[in-house]
Amino acid sequence: xxxxxxxxxxxxxxxxxxxxxxxxxxxxxxxxxxxxxxxxxxxxxxxxxxxxxxxxxxxxxxxxxxxxxxxxxxxxxxxxxxxxxxxxxxxxxxxxxxxxxxxxxxxxxxxxxxxxxxxxxxxxxxxxxxxxxxxxxxxxxxxxxxxxxxxxxxxxxxxxxxxxxxxxxxxxxxxxxxxxxxxxxxxxxxxxxxxxxxxxxxxxxxxxxxxxxxxxxxxxxxxxxxxxxxxxxxxxxxxxxxxxxxxxxxxxxxxxxxxxxxxxxxxxxxxxxxxx
Numbered sequence: 001x002x003x004x005x006x007x008x009x010x011x012x013x014x015x016x017x018x019x020x021x022x023x024x025x026x027x028x029x030x031x032x033x034x035x036x037x038x039x040x041x042x043x044x045x046x047x048x049x050x051x052x053x054x055x056x057x058x059x060x061x062x063x064x065x066x067x068x069x070x071x072x073x074x075x076x077x078x079x080x081x082x083x084x085x086x087x088x089x090x091x092x093x094x095x096x097x098x099x100x101x102x103x104x105x106x107x108x109x110x111x112x113x114x115x116x117x118x119x120x121x122x123x124x125x126x127x128x129x130x131x132x133x134x135x136x137x138x139x140x141x142x143x144x145x146x147x148x149x150x151x152x153x154x155x156x157x158x159x160x161x162x163x164x165x166x167x168x169x170x171x172x173x174x175x176x177x178x179x180x181x182x183x184x185x186x187x188x189x190x191x192x193x194x195x196x197x198x199x200x201x202x203x204x205x206x207x208x209x210x211x212x213x214x215x216x217x218x219x220x221x222x223x224x225x226x227x228x229x230x231x232x233x234x235x236x237x238x239x240x241x242x243x244x245x246x247x248x249x250x251x252x253x254x255x256x257x258x259x260x261x262x263x264x265x266x267x268x269x270x271x272x273x274x275x276x
Contacts, residue, residue: 004131004172005119006030007111008050008066010042012227013135013175015049015205016183018064019190020174021133022053029065029118033111035104036075036083041215042206043068049204056196069114080104082209089209093260094222099143102209102222108134108146109155116159116169123168131172139179139226149176180230188234203239217242219249228253 004021008014008030021028032046050066081087081101090098115132123130140147146155152171160166175183191198207227208217217240218224224242228249231238242249 002026002131003122003126003128004028004133005115005122006133007115007135008032008046009135010044010046010049010206011135011223012180012187012202012205012207012230013137013183015046015135015201016187016190017133017135017175018049018053019187019194019196019201021172022064023190023193026131029122030067031115031118032066032068033071033114034068035071035078035107035110036085037104038082038084038086038089039206039209039211041208041211044215045204045206049201052200052204053194053196071110078104089221091210091220092222092225093256094139094226095142095260096222099222103144106146108136108144108151112155113159116163119169120163120166124165129168129170131170133172135175135183136173137175137178137180137183152176180226181233184230184234198236199239203241205240207240212243215241217249219243219252224249225253225256229257 002025004026006014006018006021006028008018010032018028018030030046030050032043034040034043047066047068050064054063075083076085079086080103081089082104087101090096090101092098112132112134115134119130119132136144136147136152145151152173156171159169175186187201188198190196191201206215206217207223209221209223210218212218219228219242228238232250232253237246238249
């Protein structure tokens with residue numbers, strides 16, 4: 001059986017990748033990371049999703065091997081709006097420059113190093129190939145440099161240089177050139193193939209960077225805006241519970257997207273000034 005080690009945040013992207021791996025007959029080891037993120041509800045959702053899939057009568061594959069890795073000793077040392085003690089998480093469209101405040105320094109390098117370590121250990125024990133899998137996508141590229149192909153290539157080169165038998169471990173990032181909408185489309189297909197209920201799956205995910213203490217999702221942070229946009233394009237109601245309800249969240253995002261679409265492009269403005 002094909003094997004993969006997945007970085008499972010509990011968000012929509014990596015949760016869909018979990019479905020994708022299962023639908024493509026991978027035996028999955030899934031790891032989540034507690035680094036002191038404000039949106040710790042994502043860890044609860046990841047566990048809920050794994051429990052749902054493992055207990056499903058429809059899914060008769062191998063059980064998902066799941067663990068949460070504690071990295072919360074880093075919390076006070078990290079400079080990011082996403083960790084406890086950091087600045088407020090900014091709101092607005094996901095392409096706005098202020099969203100760089102949500103970057104956690106070297107986060108994906110930390111995660112990939114750990115899943116590489118586990119993947120190579122499995123590969124050596126079983127003497128078989130193992131993939132590391134991450135749900136990074138094109139919507140991340142402008143704000144998060146560690147989600148770009150150039151970084152992934154450099155990261156793998158460092159891994160290969162530093163480990164014996166590294167060739168046994170490959171990289172699987174099927175969404176790298178897609179967006180959240182295409183990810184959600186894949187999730188819809190995978191749910192059907194696995195016999196899982198789409199709403200039951202996605203209500204067990206969290207994309208909000210500003211959830212309430214009760215775990216309700218906000219609809220103004222960039223991550224939530226991008227998720228809601230994907231559900232609107234898919235023509236489905238998001239099954240997670242939003243502060244003020246789905247209708248209010250939907251209306252807010254539709255207005256924000258319209259405003260962003262009508263916003264002058266900075267490059268066009270510069271060109272116009274230069275041509276005056």
